[in-house]
Amino acid sequence: AQTVTQSQPEMSVQEAETVTLSCTYDTSESDYYLFWYKQPPSRQMILVIRQEAYKQQNATENRFSVNFQKAAKSFSLKISDSQLGDAAMYFCAYDSWGKLQFGAGTQVVVTP
Amino acid sequence: DTEVTQTPKHLVMGMTNKKSLKCEQHMGHRAMYWYKQKAKKPPELMFVYSYEKLSINESVPSRFSPECPNSSLLNLHLHALQPEDSALYLCASSQVGRGPATNEKLFFGSGTQLSVL
Numbered sequence: 001a002q003t004v005t006q007s008q009p010e011m012s013v014q015e016a017e018t019v020t021l022s023c024t025y026d027t028s029e030s031d032y033y034l035f036w037y038k039q040p041p042s043r044q045m046i047l048v049i050r051q052e053a054y055k056q057q058n059a060t061e062n063r064f065s066v067n068f069q070k071a072a073k074s075f076s077l078k079i080s081d082s083q084l085g086d087a088a089m090y091f092c093a094y095d096s097w098g099k100l101q102f103g104a105g106t107q108v109v110v111t112p
Numbered sequence: 113d114t115e116v117t118q119t120p121k122h123l124v125m126g127m128t129n130k131k132s133l134k135c136e137q138h139m140g141h142r143a144m145y146w147y148k149q150k151a152k153k154p155p156e157l158m159f160v161y162s163y164e165k166l167s168i169n170e171s172v173p174s175r176f177s178p179e180c181p182n183s184s185l186l187n188l189h190l191h192a193l194q195p196e197d198s199a200l201y202l203c204a205s206s207q208v209g210r211g212p213a214t215n216e217k218l219f220f221g222s223g224t225q226l227s228v229l
Contacts, residue, residue, distance in 0.1 A: 043200055045155070045220035091154050099168065100218060102154035 023092030135203030
């Protein structure tokens with residue numbers, strides 16, 4: 001069975017600064033996808049970024065980038081130039097055979 | 113249209129009531145999902161429909177009964193629920209994936225907040 005671990009319950013960052021959220025996972029499969037989802041107070045789940053396990057290159061979406069270390073089974077999310085609208089719960093997720101498994105989540109607090 | 117629409121947004125029901133949650137999408141997606149999310153917890157998968165057929169049931173109690181009448185619509189029928197079933201119920205849709213890594217982006221609705229009294 002796959003497990004996804006987010007060890008940081010909460011992270012605080014000042015506006016315009018950078019914050020990194022950690023995620024580790026456990027799997028015996030070689031082909032899979034990893035995701036970061038954002039859930040603001042509205043509780044709508046929003047896809048932030050997606051990484052394909054067979055790709056060496058780290059995914060980037062504007063101010064969001066990942067550091068994917070396949071051998072270490074690590075998938076961290078970096079938010080650069082943080083904005084107040086980035087405040088939300090962030091979930092790391094692993095996809096295999098159509099089942100998305102989420103980590104416990106990290107609450108990001110952005111201070112002015 | 114890239115929306116998944118869920119109704120109602122809020123629902124309060126007694127333990128003897130029968131109610132239904134509705135989810136609709138018009139993106140041509142053939143996979144649809146129900147997730148349950150308790151406060152401050154991650155979503156937990158309940159059911160997956162692929163081409164209108166139930167493909168995954170995560171051992172959900174029979175008081176939850178899913179239905180997929182067509183490719184755009186997904187219902188969740190509720191009967192004799194317990195107070196511990198109070199949660200946010202999220203619907204999602206995606207293209208049908210193939211193989212071990214589906215890689216398909218899930219589009220989520222904004223959920224139905226359910227309270228069972």
